[in-house]
Amino acid sequence: MSNANENGATTLYLVLAWGFVGIPLVWGVLKTLENAMKLFQ
Amino acid sequence: MSFLDRERTVARPGFSRWLVPPAALCIHLCIGQAYAFSVFNLPMTKLIGISKSAPDDWKLTELGWIFSIAIVFLGLSAAVFGRWVEDGGPRRAMFTAGLCWSVGFLLSAVGVYAHQLWLIYLGYGVLGGIGLGIGYISPVSTLIKWFPDRPGMATGMAIMGFGGGAFIASPLSVWLMQKFSTPTHVGVAETFIALGCIYFVFTMVGAAIVRVPAPGWLPAGYTPPAVAQKLITKNDVYVYDALKTPQFWLIWWVLCLNVTAGIGVLGQASAMSQEMFPGRVTPVAAAGFVGLISLFNMLGRFFWASTSDLIGRKNTYYCFFVIGTVLYILVPHTGAIGSVTLFVLCFVVIISMYGGGFSTVPAYLKDMFGTRYVGAIHGMLLTAWSAAGIFGPVLVNYIRQYQIDSGVPKAQAYNTTMYIMAGLLVIGFICNALVRAVHDRYHMKSEQESAQASVAGARA
Numbered sequence: 001m002s003n004a005n006e007n008g009a010t011t012l013y014l015v016l017a018w019g020f021v022g023i024p025l026v027w028g029v030l031k032t033l034e035n036a037m038k039l040f041q
Numbered sequence: 042m043s044f045l046d047r048e049r050t051v052a053r054p055g056f057s058r059w060l061v062p063p064a065a066l067c068i069h070l071c072i073g074q075a076y077a078f079s080v081f082n083l084p085m086t087k088l089i090g091i092s093k094s095a096p097d098d099w100k101l102t103e104l105g106w107i108f109s110i111a112i113v114f115l116g117l118s119a120a121v122f123g124r125w126v127e128d129g130g131p132r133r134a135m136f137t138a139g140l141c142w143s144v145g146f147l148l149s150a151v152g153v154y155a156h157q158l159w160l161i162y163l164g165y166g167v168l169g170g171i172g173l174g175i176g177y178i179s180p181v182s183t184l185i186k187w188f189p190d191r192p193g194m195a196t197g198m199a200i201m202g203f204g205g206g207a208f209i210a211s212p213l214s215v216w217l218m219q220k221f222s223t224p225t226h227v228g229v230a231e232t233f234i235a236l237g238c239i240y241f242v243f244t245m246v247g248a249a250i251v252r253v254p255a256p257g258w259l260p261a262g263y264t265p266p267a268v269a270q271k272l273i274t275k276n277d278v279y280v281y282d283a284l285k286t287p288q289f290w291l292i293w294w295v296l297c298l299n300v301t302a303g304i305g306v307l308g309q310a311s312a313m314s315q316e317m318f319p320g321r322v323t324p325v326a327a328a329g330f331v332g333l334i335s336l337f338n339m340l341g342r343f344f345w346a347s348t349s350d351l352i353g354r355k356n357t358y359y360c361f362f363v364i365g366t367v368l369y370i371l372v373p374h375t376g377a378i379g380s381v382t383l384f385v386l387c388f389v390v391i392i393s394m395y396g397g398g399f400s401t402v403p404a405y406l407k408d409m410f411g412t413r414y415v416g417a418i419h420g421m422l423l424t425a426w427s428a429a430g431i432f433g434p435v436l437v438n439y440i441r442q443y444q445i446d447s448g449v450p451k452a453q454a455y456n457t458t459m460y461i462m463a464g465l466l467v468i469g470f471i472c473n474a475l476v477r478a479v480h481d482r483y484h485m486k487s488e489q490e491s492a493q494a495s496v497a498g499a500r501a
């Protein structure tokens with residue numbers, strides 16, 4: 001039971017940590033792609 | 042401040058090593074803002090005149106020094122503080138880097154508010170530059186220790202963040218300046234304060250998450266090779282002994298030449314695309330081109346470093362030098378046949394290899410000199426970046442100007458530069474080919490010797 005709780009907490013930490021850096025990065029990449037598309041218009 | 046001690050960052054059993062890359066990204070995404078600093082240049086030339094530059098406003102040439110000072114201090118601080126970063130552990134280094142970086146922004150905000158340029162040189166240039174240097178190397182050796190099975194991929198992920206930081210900083214800075222600007226105010230000072238606060242929070246989160254593995258820890262299912270491979274040592278080389286080896290200087294030149302070839306083009310990409318295809322590539326499209334190559338700069342950092350885990354570091358650099366040479370020779374022909382698509386294709390691959398050069402080098406150093414001092418050795422190698430930051434733009438700009446002054450049409454003014462870049466890559470290929478395993482006499486012989494080295498370092 002304790003092991004299952006630990007695994008759940010680790011997964012939550014991983015989601016939070018990767019979301020913390022991933023969301024702003026994806027936002028920035030999408031903004032850049034939006035601008036880059038103008039090259040092909 | 043014992044919270045920052047290396048001993049306090051040793052991971053407990055059950056800690057997932059996949060939490061370390063986001064910790065590293067927290068710092069690299071912040072300091073990667075340096076690539077986007079140019080968004081402030083134009084607004085800072087209108088701090089007094091607001092709609093257009095007033096006579097007392099700062100000139101672009103004066104503002105250009107801010108970024109240059111920061112890059113010089115990046116190289117210097119990475120070289121000087123590398124040993125301290127290695128001994129103090131990643132949390133202390135990330136905390137210090139975050140503090141320098143954020144306070145640098147706040148000091149720059151005061152400089153903008155008081156219209157004192159020297160405060161910005163000191164804030165963003167010196168203090169921010171020190172934050173850049175310490176922050177850049179702070180997670181490298183920790184990641185290599187957590188991912189002995191995939192060191193290239195691990196450092197590639199972090200260094201990818203340095204390339205990606207500009208994607209966040211650029212639109213965020215523009216948005217913040219819009220929010221803070223008024224008819225009598227351009228909003229740069231407030232944007233610096235906001236960025237300083239945001240970056241402080243981000244870097245502190247990274248410092249809180251980061252952990253070092255317990256001594257002797259290995260990933261589940263991973264068995265280190267029993268015997269050392271030809272170009273992957275099982276021994277460690279003391280940080281200052283590494284400087285005495287030909288391998289260090291050969292890899293220094295490998296990095297310097299690879300970066301020189303890319304950095305000049307990166308800075309001139311917008312102007313080059315418009316001048317090589319007059320009337321076909323508009324300023325808006327050129328801005329899109331710059332965004333696209335920045336994206337490949339970031340993706341290349343992850344792709345090539347991960348590939349190096351499969352094909353080896355030396356072979357990865359062979360790829361950079363061979364493919365790069367061919368593509369640089371091809372670029373003038375894309376202009377001659379008027380193919381924008383082929384031109385873009387050449388440069389996205391070239392820039393991906395420029396980024397790949399940065400991210401593959403920590404693992405190359407680890408293969409040559411072991412993991413013990415890889416962060417500090419990497420710090421000293423970054424002086425190659427500072428040198429390339431001078432060579433690259435000078436080569437591209439001066440040769441272009443010389444060509445134009447000699448009557449060469451603008452569309453063909455970059456041809457000679459491209460051939461020179463190809464030549465530099467050939468020299469890089471030769472340097473890479475000369476890299477051999479480090480001689481036994483440079484290896485640290487025992488734990489006792491390691492301890493003596495530590496004492497000597499502490500006294501120095």
